[in-house]
Amino acid sequence: MRVAFVSLETVSHRDTETNQRFQTVLEILAARGHDVHCYCATFWDDERATLERDGITYHGIATGLEARRSFLIRLPFVLAASSPDIVHVHAQPPAAVLAASWGATLARAPLVTEWYGDGGIDDNRWTRLAANRGARILTPSELVATWIRERGADGDRVETIPNPVDLERVRDVPPGERVDVIYARRLDEGANLESLLLALAELRDRDWQTTIIGDGPERAMYERLASDLRIDDRISFAGDCSLEERIAAYRGAHVFAQTAEHCVFPTEMLWALASGCVGIVEYHVDSSAHELVEGWDRGFRTTSEAELADAILAAGDLEHRTFDDRFADYDRSAIAEAYLEQYRTLEEAYGLL
Incomplete structure (x- = not known):
């Protein structure tokens, strides 16, 4: 053709x-x-x-x-x-x-x-x-x-x-370090990473580790916020990573959190879900991310930091996976x-x- x-x-x-x-x-x-x-x-x-x-x-x-x-x-x-x-x-x-x-x-x-x-x-x-x-x-x-x-x-x-996404590529990348929650996006004014940080602060008495992938003009502000919330010792800001590095990180992580305010399609989240992550989405009117998790037993839709914290806790009861064939249609x-x-x-x- x-x-x-x-x-x-x-x-x-x-x-x-x-x-x-x-x-x-x-x-x-x-x-x-x-x-x-x-x-x-x-x-x-x-x-x-x-x-x-x-x-x-x-x-x-x-x-x-x-x-x-x-x-x-x-x-x-x-x-x-x-x-x-x-x-x-x-x-x-x-x-x-x-x-x-x-x-x-x-x-x-x-x-x-x-x-x-x-x-x-x-x-x-x-x-x-x-x-x-x-x-x-x-x-x-x-x-x-x-x-x-x-x-x-x-x-x-x-x-x-x-x-x-390329599912064969996902299968070929060995899983990386085990972490509880992962976030990936350019850290600019639309990242809304503060929602995740505030939710994690509500869980500071729990045992968890988080990785933040991405760089941008707001990174220093988010690092200061993590420090102010006294959770910086359990958060790793990894900066920009290659696709191979990101897939490895997703295969090692348990939960992928999507909190960005604007997203026409959550491609990075899709890579993470195909890599076995549980998906947690904070709903925003200009984001389509919730469309990926609606009606799925390993997906959560939240509307506040408190609900996000509760979803992270609930996700802990789900098995850890390194691949999910539910996303073959993608x-x-x-x-x-x-x-x-x-x-x-x-x-x-x-x-x-």
Whole structure:
């Protein structure tokens, strides 16, 4: 299948959560042997029009991110000439959806739009014009699906496909040091690590050890808070760690705590749950993390530090695991198949099969 992905900006321009999601989709489909093309602004140094990398062909149709107008003007005609089976557009900026829609029409190919929403989804004219474009509208979570419906998207076209993890990679990494609670996120203003620290302070008369993975501008503040709460001797701030190091830590930990205030999809938590952790989520209106633990006997949803402390105690009664096959549906192979099923359904509807 020949898939034309459209994204003005790629992970090679900026390593953001949104760009990582789109890049992952390209990679998992290329790994399945599909003909994957990405139409983007150039990120390579020479004057080549295309770049081949890891089974993906990147087409530079604008010379850098500042050439957005040129990108939008050229895109429909480039797509029409490429004869794709599917056009799949990253909806940032929303104007790219409109340009890709015209290109898909010229190419007589179905249009799939991908809304991720890291940082939220603006409610403006361009977003509302783009929100209902596409025979299929994909989001990572029900939270983002709700946001895009509120911007005018037809709910019948909206489908949720989560971020993937690699279960084989989880199995291959030996478990690390045993700890009771683990937390992992960039330590910035949205981390809300104070909720976990306050909950742990309520349990200072209990025997526990905690690891905090991640770095950021608020790390020093959180270290001071742990000291002020007199629990710093049982908390290890590990800083930034590689994925292999994080998986090892998750396989050794008993509980993963998710307290961030904004999260369109809890990918790091998913790695931890697949590694056997019990999941505890503090509910926030702009976080989808609770979606992973609802209806699961090894998951807890809390709304306060007191409830979080109680959940940590209750989790102690559950067995320690280093792998959980409940999350097989989130494996890279399963997520690739979920995308391909959407494409096949659209091709059949368009009479292309």
